[in-house]
Every structure is written in structure tokens, then in C-alpha cells.
Amino acid sequence: MAAKIEIITTSDAGRLAEKGAELMYNTAGEAVARKDSFAVAVSGGSTPRAMHRLLSQEPYLADMPWQKTHFFWVDERMVSFDHPDSNYGAAKKDLMSIVPIPADQVYPMPAMMRPEQGADLYQAKLKTFFQDLGSLDPVFDLIILGIGTDGHTASLFPGQPSSQEPDRWVLSVRGGQPDVFRLTLTYAVLNSARHILFLVSGNAKAAVVKTLIEDRHSQLPAAKIQAPNGKITWLLDQKAASLLAEETVADNL
Numbered sequence: 054m055a056a057k058i059e060i061i062t063t064s065d066a067g068r069l070a071e072k073g074a075e076l077m078y079n080t081a082g083e084a085v086a087r088k089d090s091f092a093v094a095v096s097g098g099s100t101p102r103a104m105h106r107l108l109s110q111e112p113y114l115a116d117m118p119w120q121k122t123h124f125f126w127v128d129e130r131m132v133s134f135d136h137p138d139s140n141y142g143a144a145k146k147d148l149m150s151i152v153p154i155p156a157d158q159v160y161p162m163p164a165m166m167r168p169e170q171g172a173d174l175y176q177a178k179l180k181t182f183f184q185d186l187g188s189l190d191p192v193f194d195l196i197i198l199g200i201g202t203d204g205h206t207a208s209l210f211p212g213q214p215s216s217q218e219p220d221r222w223v224l225s226v227r228g229g230q231p232d233v234f235r236l237t238l239t240y241a242v243l244n245s246a247r248h249i250l251f252l253v254s255g256n257a258k259a260a261v262v263k264t265l266i267e268d269r270h271s272q273l274p275a276a277k278i279q280a281p282n283g284k285i286t287w288l289l290d291q292k293a294a295s296l297l298a299e300e301t302v303a304d305n306l
């Protein structure tokens with residue numbers, strides 16, 4: 054079964070962040086109404102940060118179901134949490150240190166140990182979390198992904214064989230910018246999600262966005278995100294959407 058795909062474009066990066074926060078709030082409300090909890094995994098990088106800062110302010114500070122929210126990471130650089138490249142460090146500064154989410158419902162990836170050990174530890178934590186929900190599969194209610202200009206997503210980079218390990222939920226890899234050891238969720242987890250939200254901004258991403266959305270034969274890592282049982286939303290500012298064919302966008306309005 055193919056995922057339902059929608060494309061939402063916004064006038065600029067500021068509106069992108071607003072729409073992203075709104076989508077997270079709405080998805081959280083639907084999940085809590087359905088199963089009394091909301092499990093979300095977020096990517097690092099720069100794009101999500103404006104959205105995180107909005108979620109730390111009213112109305113979301115009061116209205117998001119933080120007490121029922123479980124916050125995971127899609128990937129992490131193996132640096133200390135106070136390092137400027139730490140994905141958790143950035144999210145903690147922008148969001149986690151401000152909103153009333155219970156500390157034991159925030160699950161940073163373990164970045165200060167041997168990468169393979171960190172991957173095994175986080176994978177065990179994920180399995181326990183979803184088994185406690187009565188699920189053998191890692192079905193996140195929402196996963197927020199970015200893309201690189203090379204078509205990577207999470208820390209799944211082009212030409213990286215390790216991202217093909219079907220039974221792994223978390224892998225340790227080396228690469229990206231910065232070129233460091235990283236932990237990343239695998240396709241097995243990303244493709245189990247109920248809802249994937251690609252958050253993409255800027256002219257630099259326009260070419261890869263066009264390839265990923267319009268080239269059905271693309272073998273780029275982000276093209277392998279199919280979410281067969283879920284929904285994929287491409288949330289793009291006008292610059293990132295600028296090379297899409299008019300009919301591509303129109304079909305999704």
C-alpha cells in the first residue's frame with residue numbers, strides 16, 4: 054500500500070515553522086484522542102529549530118499534551134549534549150528545557166559511549182517503549198525529517214550500505230556535515246511511522262526536493278522513505294518548492 058502524499062507550501066521559512074508547529078499540535082491531539090499518548094521523533098539540523106521555539110511558546114506551551122508526549126530523536130551526532138553540533142542540545146535549549154514534558158518522557162540518543170553500544174542501547178529503549186504500548190513494531194505517530202542537498206535524511210547517507218540492515222532499528226554510522234560518528238533510526242523505523250513530515254526550507258534544497266518528489270525511480274536515501282501504512286507530508290517553503298512542476302503542487306493543494 055502506498056502512503057498518502059501531500060505537499061504543503063508556505064511563503065517563507067517563518068510560515069514553515071508556524072505550519073510545522075500546527076501540524077505537530079494537530080497530530081498530537083489526534084494521537085492522544087486515539088491512544089492517550091503521542092510518540093514523536095525529531096531530526097536535528099537547523100530547519101526544525103524555529104518550529105521548536107514556537108512550540109515552546111503560547112499557545113503550544115499550554116495547549117500541547119506535553120504530559121502525554123514521548124519525545125525521541127531521529128539521529129544524533131556523537132558529541133556531548135553541550136556541544137554546538139548536538140541535536141539534543143539544540144532541542145533542549147529551544148524546547149525541552151521550557152515545556153512541561155516529564156523528564157522520563159524525553160529520550161535523547163546516548164552520545165557519549167562507543168557508537169555501536171549507543172545504537173544497541175537506544176534500540177533496546179525503543180523496543181521496550183513500543184512493547185509497553187503493546188506493539189512489536191516501532192509505530193511513531195509522527196516523525197519529522199529534514200533532507201540534505203545530497204538526498205540524505207536522518208543520518209542515512211547515499212552509498213552507505215549499513216542503512217540496509219533490515220532488522221536494526223538504530224545504527225551507528227559515520228558521515229554527514231559535521232563528519233562525525235552518529236546514531237540514526239533506520240528505514241525499518243522511519244517506514245513504520247503513521248505520519249512522516251519532511252520539513253524543508255531554502256533554494257539550496259529545491260533541486261533535491263524536485264528529484265525526490267517527481268522522480269519515482271530516485272534511489273536517494275530520502276526517496277526510500279515510503280511509510281506504506283502512513284502519510285507523508287512535504288512541508289516546503291516557496292524557495293524549496295520553486296523547481297516543482299506546477300501540476301505537482303496543484304495536485305496536492
Ligand code: 6PG
Pocket residue numbers: 096097098099100101127128129130140198199200201205206207208229230
Ligand atoms: C542531522 C539531521 C539531518 C538534517 C538534514 C537537514 O543530524 O544532520 O538529522 O538529517 O535533517 O541534514 O539539515 P538542515 O535542516 O540543517 O538543512
